[in-house]
Amino acid sequence: MKLATWNVNSLKVRLPQVLDFLAVHKPDVLCLQETKLEDDKFPVSDIHSAGYQVVFCGQKAYNGVAILSLHAPQEVTMGIADFDDPQKRVISAAIDGVRVICVYIPNGENVMSEKYGYKLDWLGRLNTCLKVELEKYPRLAILGDYNIAPENRDVHDPKLWEGKVLFSEPEQSAFKELVALGLCDSFRLFDQAEKSYSWWDYRTNGFKRGLGLRIDHILLSAELAKYCKSCAIDRERRAHDRPSDHAPVMVEIET
């Protein structure tokens, strides 16, 4: 079983690239973030024509998440339980016996921003909700844009990024607390190339200059991690014409 995640930064612009990704990799599940589409604008028929089912939860201009799958999504839920968040950042479904949670964790803007407080609060609420999900679904995968680089090796220049949003200590602690629930950063189960990143800022010509961060992750419960055979970043997607600023990440799980 192949599970993938990709922050597409506008599904309207990236739809042809998403369809190509599906055709090339044939993932069982693809989680999307930053679709930036209201639900009545979602390209359902294009996804169906590609042989995929889809559930989604979006809004105008910002945020928006979706789960594409070969098999039927069941027990679909939107958002975080007991948290009335107007921002559309979470969608979950049970697919082929795996509970899939697609997350777009807030960016935080900068550590002095109100949005940074919202991000840390949001991470606390996610943690609480994942505790419950883990009890209910031992086979759990949380895929998405976490907007957190967990370790020094996940950032091109840790010194430069020290104390900055995406890399600050409180964010990294929140990430560790998610892992401490009994989850595992699937990328680090395997040997990986140095300077493996999943996001490069458009603004600094980051991709061309190798200025990246690894902020897109697939966390797996122990029950899934023990059957995980690979985890890879599809870095070449970032070199495409009109690329998203994020590359997809994909795991393979033996079933």
Added chain:
DNA sequence: ATGGTAGAAACTCTA
């Protein structure tokens, strides 16, 4: 050089 680019929307916000 506290810059730069990209997307959506609508003369600004978010990343």
